[in-house]
Amino acid sequence: MLGKAIKYDILAQYKSFCVVYAGIIISSIFFRILDSFSDNLGRVGKVMSSVIGSIFTILVIASIFMVFILAVTRFYKNLMRDEGYLTHTLPMPTWQLILSKLITAYIFTIATIIILGFAFGIFSGEYLWLFELIEQSSYIKSEMIAEAGPGIIPLIRIGLIYAVLAPFTFLSQVYFSFSIGNLSNKNKLGFSILTYFGVNCVNQILGFIFISIGAFNSNLITNSVYTATDDKAVLSELSSIFNGYMILFLLVPIALYILANYIFTKKLNLE
Amino acid sequence: MSIAVCRNLTKRYGHITALKNINLEIEGGKIIGLLGPNGSGKTTLIKLMSGILTPDEGDALICDEKIGVNTKKIVSYLPERTYLNDWMRAKDIINMFSDFYRDFKADTAYEMLKKLNINADDRLKTMSKGTREKVQLVLVMSREAKLYLLDEPIGGVDPAARDYILKTILNNYSEDASVIISTHLISDIEPVLDDVIFIKEGNMVLHSTVDEIREKNNKSVDALFREVFAC
Amino acid sequence: MPWVFDDSTPIYQQIIEQVKLRIAIGEYRAGDKLLPVRELASEAEVNPNTMQKALAELERDGLLYSQRTAGRFITENQNSIEGLKTSLAVERAKAYLSRMEMLGYDNRGALEELRKFIGG
Numbered sequence: 001m002l003g004k005a006i007k008y009d010i011l012a013q014y015k016s017f018c019v020v021y022a023g024i025i026i027s028s029i030f031f032r033i034l035d036s037f038s039d040n041l042g043r044v045g046k047v048m049s050s051v052i053g054s055i056f057t058i059l060v061i062a063s064i065f066m067v068f069i070l071a072v073t074r075f076y077k078n079l080m081r082d083e084g085y086l087t088h089t090l091p092m093p094t095w096q097l098i099l100s101k102l103i104t105a106y107i108f109t110i111a112t113i114i115i116l117g118f119a120f121g122i123f124s125g126e127y128l129w130l131f132e133l134i135e136q137s138s139y140i141k142s143e144m145i146a147e148a149g150p151g152i153i154p155l156i157r158i159g160l161i162y163a164v165l166a167p168f169t170f171l172s173q174v175y176f177s178f179s180i181g182n183l184s185n186k187n188k189l190g191f192s193i194l195t196y197f198g199v200n201c202v203n204q205i206l207g208f209i210f211i212s213i214g215a216f217n218s219n220l221i222t223n224s225v226y227t228a229t230d231d232k233a234v235l236s237e238l239s240s241i242f243n244g245y246m247i248l249f250l251l252v253p254i255a256l257y258i259l260a261n262y263i264f265t266k267k268l269n270l271e
Numbered sequence: 272m273s274i275a276v277c278r279n280l281t282k283r284y285g286h287i288t289a290l291k292n293i294n295l296e297i298e299g300g301k302i303i304g305l306l307g308p309n310g311s312g313k314t315t316l317i318k319l320m321s322g323i324l325t326p327d328e329g330d331a332l333i334c335d336e337k338i339g340v341n342t343k344k345i346v347s348y349l350p351e352r353t354y355l356n357d358w359m360r361a362k363d364i365i366n367m368f369s370d371f372y373r374d375f376k377a378d379t380a381y382e383m384l385k386k387l388n389i390n391a392d393d394r395l396k397t398m399s400k401g402t403r404e405k406v407q408l409v410l411v412m413s414r415e416a417k418l419y420l421l422d423e424p425i426g427g428v429d430p431a432a433r434d435y436i437l438k439t440i441l442n443n444y445s446e447d448a449s450v451i452i453s454t455h456l457i458s459d460i461e462p463v464l465d466d467v468i469f470i471k472e473g474n475m476v477l478h479s480t481v482d483e484i485r486e487k488n489n490k491s492v493d494a495l496f497r498e499v500f501a502c
Numbered sequence: 503m504p505w506v507f508d509d510s511t512p513i514y515q516q517i518i519e520q521v522k523l524r525i526a527i528g529e530y531r532a533g534d535k536l537l538p539v540r541e542l543a544s545e546a547e548v549n550p551n552t553m554q555k556a557l558a559e560l561e562r563d564g565l566l567y568s569q570r571t572a573g574r575f576i577t578e579n580q581n582s583i584e585g586l587k588t589s590l591a592v593e594r595a596k597a598y599l600s601r602m603e604m605l606g607y608d609n610r611g612a613l614e615e616l617r618k619f620i621g622g
Contacts, residue, residue: 491509
């Protein structure tokens with residue numbers, strides 16, 4: 001059943017994405033074509049080139065926003081509005097309905113990243129940049145260590161983990177806010193938005209507290225005095241601080257996600 | 272085994288108690304009218320049985336199972352509103368129902384659409400409200416469920432379609448399934464009903480067979496309704 | 503003959519009346535096979551249980567009989583059918599007389615009016 005839910009979640013959104021993806025690829029191709037004549041381009045040609053470049057940029061930004069905006073609107077429409085009368089009477093448990101939304105969001109995130117990867121390659125003329133990146137990865141790694149010390153590697157690793165978790169962190173806040181909004185009888189959407197701001201604030205504050213504690217606990221700051229001696233040592237300390245923050249970054253979203261599931265299952269209040 | 276049992280079912284919305292301590296039992300092979308004015312709690316009761324709402328007190332069982340994934344497999348619910356995704360075509364929705372419901376008969380659905388002169392390739396967005404409602408009804412009746420919950424199925428529909436809908440409900444009749452129809456249009460539907468349940472301000476004030484009502488009161492259910500719910 | 507129901511009495515009783523009428527006028531002939539309960543109920547647009555109740559009572563009265571696998575049939579007993587016609591005729595006569603009584607005619611006066619009307 002989960003697979004079927006994912007299938008229909010994708011079907012509901014893929015057309016919008018295909019339009020934007022097509023726009024991105026086409027404008028990148030046009031730009032590349034124009035740019036390859038750049039020596040022979042008159043003024044008009046140069047203006048056209050800028051216009052197409054701008055369109056490309058706008059579409060790229062739009063596609064990134066789209067992933068999250070569509071994920072949020074799809075969740076709201078499918079689970080909390082009229083469509084919910086169909087969704088919640090399907091013979092599948094609520095946790096599958098919600099998980100399907102999460103997985104679909106990740107699918108479109110990955111799809112967008114892949115399309116953007118290709119598009120940038122076309123746009124810049126370096127079509128094989130991805131392959132080069134992979135080929136050169138160990139060289140790049142050793143250069144980074146030479147420049148910034150071994151501490152850079154765990155930092156980048158953590159950064160990548162955060163990037164992968166970011167959609168989940170964002171969506172778990174959204175789902176939780178919607179689940180609280182669902183409890184209201186007067187204005188579900190309004191309550192959801194309020195809850196979202198609340199949760200966000202609390203998360204920011206908690207984050208600040210965690211990082212401060214991490215910073216003070218590390219060897220960077222003793223007796224409130226900055227004692228770091230060189231950049232490379234700083235980087236190692238930073239990664240241990242972020243490791244601590246990881247607990248917050250992972251546990252809070254998981255808790256919110258579980259709560260959202262519980263509320264939608266036991267306290268469904270469809271209008 | 273009864274098809275449905277409600278035990279002390281209560282639902283509140285803030286200060287308002289929409290349903291108060293509902294106790295009822297429904298056997299198989301019955302067509303039951305759920306009658307009451309707007310806001311009396313009929314829709315709330317149906318939503319509780321379909322799993323769209325969760326009760327504050329008490330519970331409901333469908334074929335001895337608590338409301339959940341297993342009951343949703345055997346309950347076919349027609350809400351009063353359009354719940355289908357606009358961009359889909361009728362045949363897309365038939366495919367979706369076939370995907371999710373094992374008891375869904377796609378052939379029956381296509382046949383019914385044909386009889387109602389509805390093109391399965393049309394998008395729901397392009398259909399009139401009445402046509403959309405007919406499509407929803409077709410989907411609900413094409414399932415071989417144990418309990419059909421129909422919330423105002425004939426309200427916004429023309430008389431010819433109304434007849435077709437009632438005929439469909441009768442043709443679908445089976446001894447181990449039951450149909451609960453919530454409606455205002457009592458006189459149209461009375462000949463089709465076995466039992467009626469009157470709901471007034473969240474309370475169940477009557478649960479009787481249509482025959483008993485006519486025999487005891489020498490009037491139709493429609494007439495009795497007007498008496499009980501006189502403004 | 504279409505099925506017509508009103509609000510006054512239980513529908514199963516009205517079904518019984520109308521089946522009897524159909525037998526009396528010959529729409530259902532002796533030995534005819536009836537449609538299955540579900541189809542008959544659908545035709546009459548009534549609840550199948552209601553139709554079943556009516557047919558069961560007609561069976562008890564001897565106007566219908568059922569054969570386990572074959573279905574339900576109108577009785578082949580001509581006497582029963584004649585008897586039915588007679589009792590329906592009597593009912594109608596009673597109805598006529600009671601309505602004439604409302605107008606002030608006693609039985610003899612009512613009979614006189616009837617004779618005048620028929621022209622004999």
